[in-house]
Amino acid sequence: MRRLIFLSAVVMMACGGHENVTATYKPYHTLFAPDDDVRRQQLVAAFEKLDAPSLPATATFDSGWVYLQGEPKEGLQTDCKKVDGVGVNLPHRLTLPNTPMWYAKAIDLSAPGVLTIRADDGAQLYINGKLIPRLHNNDFPVDTVGHLAITIRVLNNAMAGGLRHVSFSTSEQYKLFNEQSALHIRRKRLMEKVRLLAEPVEGVSEKMETAILQNDDASWAAAEAILKPYPYFTGPWLQWNDAKRMTVSLELDGDLPVELRLQLKGDRWQGPMIQKGKKVSFVLENLLPDTAYSYTLTSGKTQSPLFTFRTPSADRPFSFNVWADSQSGIENFQQNVSNLSGYGDAFGVGVGDLVSNGATSEEWRMFFNVLGASSAERPYFLVPGNHDYDGYYDDLQPEQYKHYLPHTPQNYFSWRYGPCAFIALDPNERFPIDVPASSRQYQWFREQLESDMWKTATWHFVFLHQPPYSQGWAGYEGDETIRQLLEPFIESSAIDFVVAGHTHDYERLTKMYGRQQTTFLIVGGAGGSLEPAESSATPQMDTVLKVHHMGRFYIAGSSLRFEAIDISKKVVDSFQRTK
Template sequence: MVAIIFFGCQVEKTKPLPYSTIWQTPDATWQPAKVNIVPDTVFETGWRFTKGLAGEELVPAILPQPDSLTKLPHRVLLPNTALWYLQKITVPQDGVLSVRSDDGAQVWINGKPAERVHGDVFNVTAAEHAIVLIRVLNNAMSGGLKQVSYYSNAKYKSLLQQNENQLALKRKHERTTLKMDASTPFLIGPWLTRADSIYTVRILADAQPVTMHWGIGANELNYSEQKSGELLTFHVPALQQNWFYKICSDSYCTPVYSVKVEEPVFTFTIWGDSQSGWYNFQKLIHHMQLGADAFTIGAGDLVGNGSDAEQWRTFSGILSGYAANKPAYLVAGNHDYDGYYTTLYPHLYHQYASPAGKPYFAWTYANCAFIALDANTQFPIEFDEKQQAWFYQQLQSDQWKQATWRFIVLHQPPYSQGWPGYEGDAIVRNLLEPVMKSAQIDFVIAGHTHDYERLTKTYGKQQTHFIITGGGGGSLEPDESSAQPLMDTLIKTHHYIRFRISNNNLNWFVYDLNNNLLDKQHVAK
């Protein structure tokens, strides 16, 4: 099941439908009322613009003075570049500035950093003349400042209340859609992640308390832990045998889930850029559920706005139908950092998705070794010294050296053709190219470009396959592509990939939204 939506253990009730039912039409079944609270002021004209300098720090030493007149919305093709905007405004009373940009924003008012309320909403105090300086952090190809709006505190409070009211109506609608009894505890999940020798079981709850029971047999759930809260996490040590668990609230329990130990012949799936394209994402997840996979990998941009808890709630609900009995290794993408460009710490990603408490991690399964990297911890993108040192250490580990198959997973690809003007990221190439041969890297799998691409290159005797799987739900790239690099295969459609590994033989299969086969490849050692 996807949502867990508990069905009765003592009282017979209608069995709720899976959470993904909500998203099984192209237009979501919930259509919120139009927000009727408009900003006090929308600042469209009179902006001054300049592009940032190469090597700008997250906290710049010198604030620039943009001088090129422009109006909003403003969008330019300046990949991985800071974009600066300046405007002098009047603030009649204390309130907030709501900033919409691509990808994220920082705000200074009269030369001082503005306090971030949440996401890209910033506090502003009353002033006859306030000089607003905004830095848009473009972590993709084109980016810019879309809209800047001012709300008085009173009006913003009303806007928040209206959003709360809409959310309550949405929750009621969800119960109706899922055919839930009003007294049934509504839980979304569970979904699994794993780091080292610990499984993390996450679940969203509107009922208190919640208890997880687990053990080595479906009828031997001899361990239990009880917690209260909205987003709950339980930890289970990895065992050398199958283990089982269920989650209960009051007299309602989930099914008993079975988590299997490693098997020498196995399959796993990988996808990227679900990016709030929930209708497409739930279709792909439904098809993935038909397989008996050992685990799944998400290659970043899991949501469209990383600071929006409702998007994470939906993502988790859809994923949980597939990842309740297998770990999901979820890599952060640039959009998972949206709203966190003051600290570059994606708080909600870590709450909902991070397997290891940090955005880069490694794991092994059978004869395979995996390293997940994150270039978004620095702006515009970069691998800091700590992550690089960790990466090189992993390449020297026994787990990596003894593996038959070796995978690097990250969001930004080193090579890409399907996004016009984008050829992949040099930062990634600079890290990986020098070690391709010595580290015997077999696969580099990424997202970011919203299509399926593959390219095979040879480094001495080492053959490396570069794969992009950015068709997990978000909007696709346009028909036009870059002239270089010339990829071996490029298909612009929503998809997921299933790998099958049997000792020295590896196959991968690419499936579209209707589960039709798009591509298949075989590699042997």
């Protein structure tokens, strides 16, 4: 009898025993919902009284600057320029998109340390005419003391930009701040884990209460030790390699191995794939077309939910979501992502400014925690925007973007799904933004337009962050460089849709290029703050709506429908096309 029970259990595991898995952690979006657990409420309230560390400033330099407008032809890197201009105080901002802005000031320092430079979008520092490589993000080392000639070159890829604030901290202050910040982030993540546990772990609430009350290293270490066997998964997120391969990636806060099990729907579970690391990726190969697969993830005592995705079909009607500018509006973004749960989208596209500061790892972690509610079950094609490059204006190599999306060889890419061909471009890899005819990206773009993938498709889409046309951002009419890039090919290559972000609203414009009808969409309302009520006089877009939203396309062969859906799930704009 015991042998029969044992064999039954083995059969259940092989044929579907994972179908009733109980996840260790609740979905991340529950952090944004009211919590009816009184003890957790008290823990959160007590934790929030612990101040996040701030970098102390020995000196600030917000007055007495000399300003000179630069020239776009200077490019990303140039020699230090003599700044003969006008006197300004900070913050100083001007409407000068895609333009370098020079600032100069003499300062006196008695000790080495760090200059923190806050600018839109990024900055380069020269001391006594010498270019200084950044330490991290907005921070630059100052090893020279005495009377110093400071020159700051601001690289503005947005609409309005300039120099906002400059401060100095000693090396000791900076080191202590970084240590305290790392500890605070670790403790914040631990607090999130406690709040997200589906079932309480014995002793963890008591240890957290002690840690918050004592606020010392030993108490926090004791609380962390209880949850060490329960690593938290950031994500997961799917990336589509090709029709037969998919990559599942996730980040975790422990050093325990991660196990992925895959099941062809209704079939037996395959043997586990195992990896170890802070961030892991599993490549699923030899996938069948138009087939549903399920998978689970396990590490230590942590069990993920059961996730399901479907591989592409050449003929099946499908839908996909598209959005941009999630940025730091994380609550709005999570609501938009939660709204997607009722749809069976084949994939999603994020058209740039995924985060507010591309060099801040905590912003990327929160982004993928929120997106994971959808990206665990469909691939996302994530296009970088100007803010995803913030902190990398030395060489425009967005390390965090590459860290989370290593299977994207370049920051521009193409793919085919059903009767649709898609091209994603990245003009932000240069300053000022551009895809010049001499660049590898331009040649690649031309190759895609001439490819069978593109020419045999019924519908043709181009995605990029900066729009060629925009009205909703006062003083901004879209980017001329993008118009010059795309318009020579719109009719000859039958570009049906150009989808962008950058302007934080929803906009639509349809134009005729000979016999080619092309619709320009801006879907910049995924999360970040919306544009003010005032708009530009030109161009006259067909629709401008300043609402948080996401877009969704529905494709059935030669028929297409689009809906813009606001954060309350109301359809605020729609249209249909047929070929």
